[in-house]
Amino acid sequence: MATYGKHLKAARTKANLQIKDVTEQLNITKQTLINYESSKTEVPFGRLEQMAELYEVTIDELTKGEKVAAKIFSFINRKGGVGKTTLCNLLAVAFAQLEDLRILVIDTDSQKSTMQLADEGVHRNIDVQFIDFDSNMPISDLLDMLEENMYQFDYIFIDVMGSFSHAEATATIMFKSDYVIIPLEASDLAMGATFQTLGMLPEIADKRSRRNQSFTPIGIHNKSSHTKESRSVSDLNGMMGLKLLKNRLSNRVRYKRRMSFKELPFTFEEEDEFLALVEEIKIILDNG
Numbered sequence: 001m002a003t004y005g006k007h008l009k010a011a012r013t014k015a016n017l018q019i020k021d022v023t024e025q026l027n028i029t030k031q032t033l034i035n036y037e038s039s040k041t042e043v044p045f046g047r048l049e050q051m052a053e054l055y056e057v058t059i060d061e062l063t064k065g066e067k068v069a070a071k072i073f074s075f076i077n078r079k080g081g082v083g084k085t086t087l088c089n090l091l092a093v094a095f096a097q098l099e100d101l102r103i104l105v106i107d108t109d110s111q112k113s114t115m116q117l118a119d120e121g122v123h124r125n126i127d128v129q130f131i132d133f134d135s136n137m138p139i140s141d142l143l144d145m146l147e148e149n150m151y152q153f154d155y156i157f158i159d160v161m162g163s164f165s166h167a168e169a170t171a172t173i174m175f176k177s178d179y180v181i182i183p184l185e186a187s188d189l190a191m192g193a194t195f196q197t198l199g200m201l202p203e204i205a206d207k208r209s210r211r212n213q214s215f216t217p218i219g220i221h222n223k224s225s226h227t228k229e230s231r232s233v234s235d236l237n238g239m240m241g242l243k244l245l246k247n248r249l250s251n252r253v254r255y256k257r258r259m260s261f262k263e264l265p266f267t268f269e270e271e272d273e274f275l276a277l278v279e280e281i282k283i284i285l286d287n288g
């Protein structure tokens with residue numbers, strides 16, 4: 001016997017909504033809702049989406065009563081200026097806008113730019129929160145924040161500050177992450193610091209695997225150009241367990257000028273390289 005109805009009802013009650021509230025909002029009759037909630041009629045997918053939004057739950061939770069924990073992505077590289085924040089923001093908007101996923105972006109960098117971007121407007125599927133790494137308890141604050149939001153979002157993106165003084169915090173964040181995104185920029189200076197980041201990967205992977213948790217470090221060649229150094233970035237594939245994406249982002253200033261948390265700053269027709277990158281990430285996520 002179908003049981004989705006009782007989950008629908010449970011989700012409505014939890015959201016503190018009366019039958020009348022829902023029928024008015026969704027423009028359906030009372031009988032229709034009762035039929036849904038007693039599993040008598042199937043709910044069309046479009047309607048499920050509306051209900052999920054109204055009840056503020058995921059569709060899985062709505063139909064199976066299941067709470068699925070968010071996947072945690074951290075954007076890490078000890079080197080500043082390689083594109084952590086840029087990739088974090090662009091990918092958050094991409095998954096929110098194109099996949100309709102709910103994303104929490106946690107900014108640990110106290111960088112004014114992210115705050116300003118958030119002030120300018122945020123996509124309805126995105127929430128932006130800040131952690132003050134100059135406070136006395138940044139890591140426990142962050143862990144609390146993850147705990148509180150684990151079931152409210154599909155993905156949690158953590159933009160991790162590059163500074164050396166927080167190496168231990170960085171390791172803790174990595175340990176919490178299902179996916180670590182490492183932007184790679186081809187220059188001697190960037191590579192030196194990147195190796196320090198890569199060196200942390202095996203221990204984290206090992207620790208997580210002992211807890212049956214997967215761990216996928218993804219390298220993205222950012223600001224790629226036609227230089228000799230740029231070609232050497234591909235040698236990093238497989239190193240320390242790093243999965244280097246085939247697709248890269250070229251060195252184009254466009255990202256900065258039009259970045260926004262509200263919508264992608266370009267259409268996919270104009271931005272093939274970013275589309276290809278997102279598609280490649282999606283394949284990795286689907287397989288893991």
Ligand SMILES: Nc1ncnc2c1ncn2[C@@H]1O[C@H](COP(=O)(O)OP(=O)(O)O)[C@@H](O)[C@H]1O
Pocket residue numbers: 079080081082083084085086087222223224249250251252253254255256257
């Ligand atoms: N693919 C790219 N092409 C051109 N400029 C980029 C690209 N990615 C990032 N940038 C620029 O490089 C600078 C540093 O990027 P940012 O994301 O702030 O790095 P991080 O967070 O690692 O310090 C920013 O001005 C950003 O706009």
Ligand SMILES: [Mg+2]
Pocket residue numbers: 084085086109111159
């Ligand atoms: Mg940054």
